[in-house]
Amino acid sequence: MKESFTLRGVEFKNRVLVASGTFGYGDELRDVVDVNALGGVCTKSLSWKPRDGNPPRRIVETPSGMLNSIGLANIGVHNFIQQKLPYLRTLDTVIIANIAASSVQEYCNVLTILEGEEGVDGFEINVSCPNVKEGGLNFGTNREMTREITSKLRALTQKPLIVKLTPNVTHISEFARAAEEAGADAVSVINTLIGLAVDIYARKPKLSTITGGLSGPAIKPVALAKVYEVAQAVKIPILGIGGIMTAEDAVEFLMVGATAVQVGTASFIDPAAGMKVAAGLKGFAEKQGLTDVGQLVGAMESNVKVSILQSWL
Numbered sequence: 001m002k003e004s005f006t007l008r009g010v011e012f013k014n015r016v017l018v019a020s021g022t023f024g025y026g027d028e029l030r031d032v033v034d035v036n037a038l039g040g041v042c043t044k045s046l047s048w049k050p051r052d053g054n055p056p057r058r059i060v061e062t063p064s065g066m067l068n069s070i071g072l073a074n075i076g077v078h079n080f081i082q083q084k085l086p087y088l089r090t091l092d093t094v095i096i097a098n099i100a101a102s103s104v105q106e107y108c109n110v111l112t113i114l115e116g117e118e119g120v121d122g123f124e125i126n127v128s129c130p131n132v133k134e135g136g137l138n139f140g141t142n143r144e145m146t147r148e149i150t151s152k153l154r155a156l157t158q159k160p161l162i163v164k165l166t167p168n169v170t171h172i173s174e175f176a177r178a179a180e181e182a183g184a185d186a187v188s189v190i191n192t193l194i195g196l197a198v199d200i201y202a203r204k205p206k207l208s209t210i211t212g213g214l215s216g217p218a219i220k221p222v223a224l225a226k227v228y229e230v231a232q233a234v235k236i237p238i239l240g241i242g243g244i245m246t247a248e249d250a251v252e253f254l255m256v257g258a259t260a261v262q263v264g265t266a267s268f269i270d271p272a273a274g275m276k277v278a279a280g281l282k283g284f285a286e287k288q289g290l291t292d293v294g295q296l297v298g299a300m301e302s303n304v305k306v307s308i309l310q311s312w313l
């Protein structure tokens with residue numbers, strides 16, 4: 001059974017990665033799970049300088065989901081290189097450095113310093129953080145900024161360049177097209193949806209920042225619709241993200257057009273969720289009599305010739 005796929009010459013051993021922000025820097029769980037059983041690891045978003053993130057409370061459980069307002073807390077790119085990369089280099093899985101920034105120049109600086117580092121196999125550009133004032137959604141909800149950031153970064157790297165998109169826009173496919181036209185090798189669809197939870201006894205928002213990013217099974221149908229929409233609009237691969245808990249969930253994402261998937265919130269419940277999804281995906285393809293998991297990509301059939309979605313595109 002062929003499980004692998006390739007992005008700009010980099011081979012991923014299977015189609016399941018762990019999503020940024022849900023698996024630390026790839027090293028915390030080294031004694032707990034077999035990280036090498038994953039297709040790849042997306043690191044927590046890295047900025048130029050370390051960031052403390054938002055004040056507590058910054059995580060809330062919601063029906064079938066989780067709201068976060070971490071606010072881009074991270075150790076900064078220099079500490080990542082010194083403290084995390086030596087171990088990551090010993091792994092036999094693809095390491096994707098996720099980059100977030102509050103200016104175009106900061107994106108360029110972080111990518112440039114990582115570009116020269118062995119062990120960083122590719123980049124995922126976060127233009128979709130819902131929880132910071134500068135950068136984040138200001139970039140990701142502006143199509144021309146998405147285009148500019150992608151094209152500036154494209155000029156700086158020959159490694160895979162993946163742009164992670166926000167669902168908090170009217171037509172996500174327009175942003176995927178801008179990323180594709182500017183030279184992205186793939187898009188990650190989707191980052192979290194903006195949400196809010198209220199403590200009715202305190203009459204206050206549960207999160208310190210009032211709103212946060214909603215993830216988990218609650219968003220899976222939304223994510224599937226966004227992946228489907230993007231798949232109608234671009235030729236570059238899509239990494240599907242949003243509430244994937246099981247191999248069957250991953251199959252749904254592949255069938256609507258994702259080339260691969262990222263497991264996020266599920267890792268907080270079971271750190272081995274990503275590995276289990278990868279094994280289950282292979283098992284499903286075998287039972288279906290396939291020779292390549294990739295045969296599931298875009299396999300959804302419909303009698304409807306033009307969906308409501310396509311009529312906008």
Ligand code: RRO
Pocket residue numbers: 021045068069070071072073100126128129130131191192213214
């Ligand atoms: O750190 C965060 O608050 C965060 C980020 Br960078 C992101 O991209 N998505 C999210 O839900 N939270």
